[in-house]
Amino acid sequence: MNQQLHETKIKGLNRHRVVKPFSELLTCSINDNNEKEAVNMNHWETKREAVEKLMQDATVVRLALCDGEQPYVVPVNFGVGEGKLYFHSGAKGTKVDILSRNPRVAFEMDADVTVVRHPEACHWSMKYRSLVGTGIARLLTDPAEKKAGLDRLMAHHAPGEAFPYDEKMMTVTHVYEIAVEHLHYKEAKGS
Template sequence: MRKKEREIKDKSILEELLMRSRICRLGLFDGQWPYVVPVNMGYAAGRIYFHSSRKGMKMEILRDHPRVCFELDSDVEIVTGERPCDYTTYYKSVIGFGTAVLVEDEAEKIEGLRIIMRRHGGPVEGFRPEVVPVTAVVRIDIERMTGKSNPPYGEWN
């Protein structure tokens, strides 16, 4: 990272940012083209969960190329100034890499959906039995991640 003073290495801070973020931008590669898609997500125990239709470009790519990059940000604020070069953006972000796994086990699938719902303040019981089998739940096993903050974390919490 070029500006080392902005890097966030502390795992507990990175996890806090993951717990606060609602949208994850998922970076995929189909072997020819990059593809970035936002997903609603939840985080628990070193894993990101999101749900999807079983069909579509995202799922087609993940089946063949499960290695992913992800990005989340929070506390984004545009800071204005007198001149164009005085403008900046305050933010906290996490970028990471991992492997996406299509969850097939029904108990883990329901737990993944609960993790997502908890993140969004929704109910965690009452999933319709006819919907669960046709919903894809994807788990990203995080291999590595780092964070960045402007201004440096601690100066602007």
């Protein structure tokens, strides 16, 4: 099992969390009734591929943050690592403020979203692939880690291409890693 211990100094969170590959964080539903399928190893493999494909195809992740009792949602671009998501941000603003107080996030991403028409209103449906999950965001301060996170982001949008980084921009850019704790994949084919 490809596990690694991830240390966190965040108050109220477990000191050592086990960061697992996406395939081990996953529950799934692949039918239109939102029923969870029985899980066996073959299913994990199938779903792992589905999750990886969706993460490749989605361009935006919507982050849900929590400022005390006040929820806040914000869309950002992202990159993917084993069991982790990466995003970048300006150094100031609402999401950065909230994350400094509460690094817990929920997120959603989707692809192939289509409204499926029907002559009767009650039979209209949606076709989509989507993921929702939760995790803990960590601001990357080590320059090598920060660049590696940005590399993930660039690779997501321009796989195999290399671009130079502006050192001045790097100093004013925040890069976050989200250690994913739970994932749920859902696919609806439209009826």
